[in-house]
Amino acid sequence: MKKTIKPTFIQLITKQFSIIFIFFLSLHISVYAQSGASTNKFKVVLDAGHGGTDSGTLGNGLQEKDVAFDVTNRIYELLKKESDLEVVRTRTTDFKVPLSRRAEIANKEDANVFVSIHCNGVANPNPKGFETFVFGVRRNKDNLETAKRENSVIYLEDDHEKRYGNFDPNSPESFISFTLMQEEYLDQSILLANYIQTSVLKSVKMVDRGVKQDVFLVLRETFMPSVLVELGFLTNKDDATMLKSDANKQKMAQEIAKAIIEYKNALPSEDTSSSQYVETETTQKIASVSFSVQLVATSREIDPDPKDFKGLEPLAKLVENGMNKIVYGYSENYMEAQELLQDALEKGYDSAFIVAFDQEGNKITVNEALKSKLK
Numbered sequence: 001m002k003k004t005i006k007p008t009f010i011q012l013i014t015k016q017f018s019i020i021f022i023f024f025l026s027l028h029i030s031v032y033a034q035s036g037a038s039t040n041k042f043k044v045v046l047d048a049g050h051g052g053t054d055s056g057t058l059g060n061g062l063q064e065k066d067v068a069f070d071v072t073n074r075i076y077e078l079l080k081k082e083s084d085l086e087v088v089r090t091r092t093t094d095f096k097v098p099l100s101r102r103a104e105i106a107n108k109e110d111a112n113v114f115v116s117i118h119c120n121g122v123a124n125p126n127p128k129g130f131e132t133f134v135f136g137v138r139r140n141k142d143n144l145e146t147a148k149r150e151n152s153v154i155y156l157e158d159d160h161e162k163r164y165g166n167f168d169p170n171s172p173e174s175f176i177s178f179t180l181m182q183e184e185y186l187d188q189s190i191l192l193a194n195y196i197q198t199s200v201l202k203s204v205k206m207v208d209r210g211v212k213q214d215v216f217l218v219l220r221e222t223f224m225p226s227v228l229v230e231l232g233f234l235t236n237k238d239d240a241t242m243l244k245s246d247a248n249k250q251k252m253a254q255e256i257a258k259a260i261i262e263y264k265n266a267l268p269s270e271d272t273s274s275s276q277y278v279e280t281e282t283t284q285k286i287a288s289v290s291f292s293v294q295l296v297a298t299s300r301e302i303d304p305d306p307k308d309f310k311g312l313e314p315l316a317k318l319v320e321n322g323m324n325k326i327v328y329g330y331s332e333n334y335m336e337a338q339e340l341l342q343d344a345l346e347k348g349y350d351s352a353f354i355v356a357f358d359q360e361g362n363k364i365t366v367n368e369a370l371k372s373k374l375k
């Protein structure tokens with residue numbers, strides 16, 4: 001069923017922001033006629049965090065290096081069965097691999113994606129949940145310093161100064177220029193991260209900590225879409241119980257493997273195996289998708305008054321399938337929408353989630369919205 005937002009939403013959004021960008025461009029698009037399958041396989045580099053003398057974080061009898069290795073190998077076994085994939089691991093034993101070496105392996109392999117698997121841990125036993133990171137400057141306000149902890153392993157490497165220069169894990173701002181390298185792949189990394197996040201959370205009962213951006217050294221030096229998965233907090237009893245269960249680890253691995261395949265299939269075809277070249281003139285519509293955060297859905301009448309929603313604004317109402325829904329915020333940037341979601345969660349809207357709209361205001365899935373940014 002086509003879900004359409006009632007005009008009130010569009011009017012409100014338009015009034016608030018006057019930015020519904022729709023432009024039509026006449027483009028010359030080069031189209032390669034496709035014939036035959038590409039012989040180049042889609043290459044996945046799987047990176048089990050830590051290893052050897054670097055145990056990673058510890059908690060509830062678990063070591064990060066073991067859990068990460070176990071889940072990575074499960075993903076490896078699943079992806080290996082796919083005939084159109086080639087899968088490479090950065091470590092195949094309990095061995096310490098420097099962060100820069102992990103990126104180097106992925107670059108040398110000329111991989112299509114790099115997926116680094118980790119577990120979280122903090123002094124406070126309460127934080128829990130599954131989260132996926134892409135490289136970038138931290139946007140969320142929480143002070144759980146996952147990137148700082150993950151990056152600090154370079155101090156276990158004898159020649160860290162030579163490898164990483166004056167990189168200071170405590171000061172991510174000191175090397176913002178390095179973001180440029182990953183920036184080129186940001187949209188693709190976000191799409192992959194979102195596939196992983198939504199896929200795992202659909203099948204495993206864990207807290208959804210969302211897709212986030214932070215300065216992870218291991219992602220910094222890869223020349224391909226790259227994500228870092230934090231499977232859960234070993235320092236939290238519930239998460240540790242999940243990560244001790246083979247059945248759960250298998251489920252997580254299945255969902256991550258599935259997400260990687262979904263991501264691969266979502267990419268625009270780059271098949272250039274045929275030399276037959278056709279030029280066509282096409283009128284292509286280029287317009288921005290947008291993201292908002294749904295706060296509540298109710299069958300009763302409800303007004304988008306910030307006074308009734310803990311001061312959150314801007315708000316808009318949309319009517320969908322006979323339900324009145326209040327959405328908060330508006331952004332064409334998914335990572336900004338993640339910040340809006342954090343605002344809503346902090347105000348107590350525990351079941352808030354991100355929704356996406358196409359340029360005409362029709363609701364689409366978040367993955368569809370992210371996918372459209374790749375075209």
Ligand SMILES: [Zn+2]
Nearest residue numbers: 049056118119
């Ligand atoms: Zn780690």
